[in-house]
Amino acid sequence: MDELLLHRAQRGDPEAFEQLMTPLEQMIWRVCWHYTGDREAASDCGQDTMIRIWRGLDKYHGDCAFETWVYRVAANCCIDWLRKKKRDRSESIEPLRETGFDPADPKAGTEEQVVKTEEQRQLREAIAQLPEEQREALVMTQLEGISYGEAAERLGITEGTVKSRVNRAKSKLKEWLAENGELSPRNSVQRDEKKKRGGNRP
Numbered sequence: 378m379d380e381l382l383l384h385r386a387q388r389g390d391p392e393a394f395e396q397l398m399t400p401l402e403q404m405i406w407r408v409c410w411h412y413t414g415d416r417e418a419a420s421d422c423g424q425d426t427m428i429r430i431w432r433g434l435d436k437y438h439g440d441c442a443f444e445t446w447v448y449r450v451a452a453n454c455c456i457d458w459l460r461k462k463k464r465d466r467s468e469s470i471e472p473l474r475e476t477g478f479d480p481a482d483p484k485a486g487t488e489e490q491v492v493k494t495e496e497q498r499q500l501r502e503a504i505a506q507l508p509e510e511q512r513e514a515l516v517m518t519q520l521e522g523i524s525y526g527e528a529a530e531r532l533g534i535t536e537g538t539v540k541s542r543v544n545r546a547k548s549k550l551k552e553w554l555a556e557n558g559e560l561s562p563r564n565s566v567q568r569d570e571k572k573k574r575g576g577n578r579p
Contacts, residue, residue, distance in 0.1 A: 383443070387434050394431060401444060405451045411520040412455035412505070414497055422458050426451040445531050452513065456505045463502055503553055507546050514542035 385393035409419035437446050517528040529536040
């Protein structure tokens with residue numbers, strides 16, 4: 378990375394910012410696509426990422442590779458989007474569910490397609506709740522197809538550490554699924570709390 382270009386962009390030079398970010402635009406879009414699974418959402422998150430980077434570029438101090446820092450900004454934008462979508466969906470449907478009405482999905486196709494779409498949504502929401510270091514390693518290697526070696530270089534850690542983080546992430550996702558029948562970290566926590574309360578009873 379051109380350090381002079383970075384310093385110019387940090388001082389508010391829009392031309393320098395464009396030159397700095399152009400090589401990373403495809404990477405940003407891929408990250409947003411893998412997190413959201415939706416083209417429109419990926420585009421919106423990508424634009425939000427660029428805005429956040431422009432406004433917060435002075436916060437980058439070289440503690441990690443610039444590409445890694447950009448990746449984390451993009452991932453955080455997507456996580457915010459996922460959380461908002463989940464919250465909005467819950468708020469909009471809850472009043473109907475309380476009356477016993479469970480509306481059908483107007484875009485639903487075959488049962489298999491509906492199940493697959495729901496599983497993908499649950500998986501993305503679960504991934505978003507993993508610890509950041511595990512989430513980064515998992516998305517890079519399992520969704521983006523980046524080699525363990527390249528991921529290690531980007532993250533500034535050893536290849537063995539990348540593999541360890543990926544394995545821990547996979548184990549956590551499998552644990553959530555096995556315990557609840559769905560990929561729901563929140564349900565897993567609630568279930569653990571119930572077990573503890575039950576275990577404390579005489």
